[in-house]
Structures are given as structure tokens and as C-alpha cells.
Amino acid sequence: MSSDNPCVLDPEHGELLLYPALFSAEASLWYSQLRKLVPWRREQAMIFGRRRVLPRLTAWCAGAGQRYRYSGICHEPTPWPQPLCTARTAVEKHIGTAFNSALISYYRNGGEYIGWHSDNEASMGAQPCIASLSLGATRRFQLRPRQGGKTLSIELPAGSLLLMRGHSQRHWQHRLPPSSVARGRINISFRHFEPTSP
Template identity: 35%
Template structure:
């Protein structure tokens, strides 16, 4: 099936309460998504992520990169990164995200998962540098992966499958009330690239 012809309702809120998550599905033809995937895979200076947890320094298999309008500092898991200037591909994707979501963004965290054996545990994107209740637009390229939300109080879960070339946006009180994760799976053998456009508050 051609994912680009699979219609979804971008106005639908996938969360039953306490936040807004909208999924646009694949927003470009597969050939265009393939081009972005290859460009990002080959031209981004991917680096292994370093996090500090429980007094230990952990180097992840997952690789990351950080871009922005300015050389913003961004700290998460007790590790600080300085933003690189936009590439042409990232600038185009930023423009697309801003048009479709009717929001503005000034930075982007990129993640490279080499296979389904790499993922992300439960967390919220609520670091002090981020705009409070600001929208986060998430592009997916490469492998289709399950993405799960869990309410912090009720523990209710919402699952989506994020397609190649797709766009998802989290906004409102989502980060306050919901955790999200990318579960591990042995069924996925190819990489996935995730771009999360967000807004850093200048100080």
C-alpha cells in the first residue's frame, strides 16, 4: 500500500484528555521521503548520545544531533548540546512542519535508531529550556515504529504506528500529563530517523 494515499484525519486528537496529539500520517510521496531519509542518514554528523543517570555516564547506541536558529544550549539527562546551523533539508522540513501545524519552531533534536533493538523509555519533553506547553512536531523517516503515550495519573495508554514520511504533533498540556516512549522490538531490522522540531526559550 502506498502510505501517501492512506488518509488520516489530522484534526483528530488521539489523547482522551489532558493534552493534544495530532497525527498527519505520511505527508509526502514515498520517493520524497526516501530522499530525505538518505540525505539525513548520510549528511548529518550523528554522534552517540551521552546521558548521566544515577551517577553513571551512559553512552547510547542511538545517535543524535541538535540544530537551531541560534547555537542554543539544550540540556537533558544531565548532558548539554549546542545547536548547529540548519542544513537545507532541515530548513525545508521545518517550513513544512510550521505550515501544517500552524506553529513556529526554532530548534530540532534528531535521533537515529539503527534497528528496533534501539528505542526510548518513558519520558516527557519538559526541559527548562523548552517553551512551556509549546508544540513539538515529530517527523519519522525509515522504519515504521510503534509510539506509545501513557497518562501519568490514570496510566491509560494510547498507541500509534508512525509511518515513513509522517508527521505527528504534541501540544497543549501533553508533556505535563503524559509520558511517551518508543518501545523496543526485534521485528524491525532497519533504521529510523526521528526529527523533533521544538521551541527553545532564549534567556
């Protein structure tokens, strides 16, 4: 783990913090281990009333029986592979917050992406703290204020950690647009999950 200082992306509120090289030493091993060990799934979502296959692979690591539902997707929980436990402990130690779940996405090439959204489901709590760890290819990530205003574009290299906390999910949307890179990327979005219904 390197001891780099965060870059504050929203100086007014200080709720979006980027540590560009926090886990650059560990990133390559975690990427290759997780690519092999995670039971990747291709989920379908309901978007504007139509079933669509997600343009990425995903896995939801959480406690037994803790399903994560949004946009017509129901992620069944899968056990935590060892490298993910190692990464979680390292992230928790650095930022001083505990996480009980992780949504993991595998973008096999630049053609795979995630569209504009906020992670603001009730099950994430009123002020979710999301620690987003990037592994593999560097990709551009964008944030736009919900009230309108300038879109922020940042690069997320392997080993970077983006912290989204406080009211940031209420004030901002984010996405990972398609790109021309050929290499794959894994994103781990550590969260604290509070199931709201059985």
C-alpha cells in the same frame, strides 16, 4: 504533501494529533539525505547517577550558541542541513507554528530506542508545541498518562507527523521501545527553544 486529516489521540483535550501520511511522498528522500548529511553524535547521559551511552545517535539543530541540556547531556548546536530546512518549512506551513530548533534521533536498527520521558524542560516553554516527523522504518510509539491509566500504542510510519501540544508534556510521557525491525529510522522533533541560561 498529502492532505490527510489528523487522528486525535486524546479526544478529551485534543493535544495529541497524528497525521499518519502527511509527508509520505517526501519521506524516503529526506531519510536518505539526512542519514548522510547530519553530523551524528553518540551522546552520554547521567541516569540514576551513572554515565550511560545513549542507545541512538542524535544531533541538535538550533541557533549559534544555543545548547540544549537535560539529564547530564549537553547538545551543542549544529547548523541546519538543507533537507531539514525544507522539512521544517513544510511542517510550519501545514500546522501554522514556527520552530527554531530540532532534536534529531537516528535509530540504526530496532535495538536502538528512547525510554519513557516528557519533553518538559523550562527551555521548551510552559506549553511546548512539538512536531515529531518520522522517516525510515515504521516503529511503535507509546504514550502513557503520568497520573496512571491506559498506555496508548501507535505505529509511526515514514512521513507521519505527530503533534504534541498544550499541556500534553505535563500529562503524558512517551517512548520508542526496542523492536525487531532491522531497518533504521530517523525522528525529527521540531521545537521552539527558549534558552534559560547561558
